[in-house]
Amino acid sequence: MSKPFLRESSGLVKNATLKDLVMLNVANMGAGLAVFEGISPYIQPGSILWLTSLLTFILTLPLVYTYTSLLMRMPRTGGDYIWISRRLNSKVGAVMGVAFAFNMPPYFALSAFFSVSAINLVLYEIGVLNHQGELTNLSNTVFVNPYGTLTLTQDLLIYALGAIAFVIIILLNIIRPKWGFSLTTALGIFSTITLILAMIVFALNVGSVRSQLPNFISEFQLSPQNTSPWSFSWASTFYMIPFFLSFAYIWLYAGPAVAAEAKEGSLKWNLYLGSIMTFLMITIPFIEMYTEIGCPTNTAYYPTFTYNFWSLAIFLSHNEILEWILGLGLIAWNFFVMAFGVVVFARYVFAFAFDRLFPAIFAKLNKFASPVYAHLLDLATTLVFLALPIISVSGASALYSYTPLALAYLILVSLTGVKVGIEERNKPLIIGSALSTAIMSLMEGEILDPYNNYAFSVVGTSGVNWIATAYIASLVGLGLITYITAKKVRSKEGIDIDLVYKEIPPE
Numbered sequence: 228m229s230k231p232f233l234r235e236s237s238g239l240v241k242n243a244t245l246k247d248l249v250m251l252n253v254a255n256m257g258a259g260l261a262v263f264e265g266i267s268p269y270i271q272p273g274s275i276l277w278l279t280s281l282l283t284f285i286l287t288l289p290l291v292y293t294y295t296s297l298l299m300r301m302p303r304t305g306g307d308y309i310w311i312s313r314r315l316n317s318k319v320g321a322v323m324g325v326a327f328a329f330n331m332p333p334y335f336a337l338s339a340f341f342s343v344s345a346i347n348l349v350l351y352e353i354g355v356l357n358h359q360g361e362l363t364n365l366s367n368t369v370f371v372n373p374y375g376t377l378t379l380t381q382d383l384l385i386y387a388l389g390a391i392a393f394v395i396i397i398l399l400n401i402i403r404p405k406w407g408f409s410l411t412t413a414l415g416i417f418s419t420i421t422l423i424l425a426m427i428v429f430a431l432n433v434g435s436v437r438s439q440l441p442n443f444i445s446e447f448q449l450s451p452q453n454t455s456p457w458s459f460s461w462a463s464t465f466y467m468i469p470f471f472l473s474f475a476y477i478w479l480y481a482g483p484a485v486a487a488e489a490k491e492g493s494l495k496w497n498l499y500l501g502s503i504m505t506f507l508m509i510t511i512p513f514i515e516m517y518t519e520i521g522c523p524t525n526t527a528y529y530p531t532f533t534y535n536f537w538s539l540a541i542f543l544s545h546n547e548i549l550e551w552i553l554g555l556g557l558i559a560w561n562f563f564v565m566a567f568g569v570v571v572f573a574r575y576v577f578a579f580a581f582d583r584l585f586p587a588i589f590a591k592l593n594k595f596a597s598p599v600y601a602h603l604l605d606l607a608t609t610l611v612f613l614a615l616p617i618i619s620v621s622g623a624s625a626l627y628s629y630t631p632l633a634l635a636y637l638i639l640v641s642l643t644g645v646k647v648g649i650e651e652r653n654k655p656l657i658i659g660s661a662l663s664t665a666i667m668s669l670m671e672g673e674i675l676d677p678y679n680n681y682a683f684s685v686v687g688t689s690g691v692n693w694i695a696t697a698y699i700a701s702l703v704g705l706g707l708i709t710y711i712t713a714k715k716v717r718s719k720e721g722i723d724i725d726l727v728y729k730e731i732p733p734e
Contacts (some may be wrong), residue, residue: 241490253415254564261471277516288502293679301313304578342561346370452527479498589621642658
């Protein structure tokens, strides 16, 4: 009988430092985009966003603990896929691992497409503030708002920009894996610094933000979207928790996915540091918006999309050079997300191939130890999904309804932690993972409650979102087909694929 794994060593090189892992995790959670248009436009009247952010961070700490505990026990390429398939259930791990991983290319494609929202806002705002008609013209005719009515030429330009960005990022990862980590880290440092700079701009305007706000509203001709009297509501504040979960705090798979390439001593704290940084970079901006402007005004204007932390920071800088630095930082956050995605998705595909779940070619490394064919699969898949918004923006937006699938996957990770804790008689792991299981299950129930009408769920009071439902079903279906096909093909080669999952793969 053949050996279970493709070879006795993965062949991947330990290039990732603690800094690289933390930046991968920060990109995974996308703080800079969360305070742009990710959360605030969907604000529930009566909620306080910084308080919701704090509550969400606390609720996800058991999940961070579970992830870190399993990571330290099984630091392998593929991260959570390895843990579920080895320690919980092989079939469930294989099916859900593929389903979870192949949700990534559509998300990264949408990040590329809708990054034009950032470019559009930056060009338009700087153009308006400095009376530069050429910039506003670019925002109105070339780098247009992707949610508006676009011409075919504008659609194709957006597609080309996203495609070129992905090709460049993937080529860097193919030529040198270390360059992929370095690019992500460089983009992450720049993105993080500019977000901190935006917080400083707000702090330097303490006491005058409210008096300057009418000028901002007038310049951009904004109208309040909610004019009813505002009063604090715990129910509304709790209601916003799934938004913070969906957009930021639950995304912990990046560092674990590249664990086999982590340098000695860089694993233990990477998830905690990434989560704390994300918490600060989301919560402080919302605190500044709360203290300097107040909930009634924020609630009224957040739904315009133009009114958000980034746009106000650019406005308050009162310096064209600083405006451009902040604007480029906002744009960089989108490419930061794409760069991390290219690194991480290829590692899942590599892990599938190394386990013989995928064809062996996807675990083949070039002379620079890069999983070149896994990267090419990522490129091809992403380019296909990048065309989706051109076909239908509303249909593409429905792809964001992956949250129920993600929470189901995290429940499995948490259950894996419970099982490992019981087997090892480790009470902290049992308690932490049980808490994580309960919290993730509660959130899943909240999102699937049709009366809550969450924008990213698959069901609401108006009925089932069939596009979103079909999308999630297709991902799980892909996992089932992959597992069944692999089991049949490998059995003809004298390999029982279920036996592969009884062993932890070599590094």
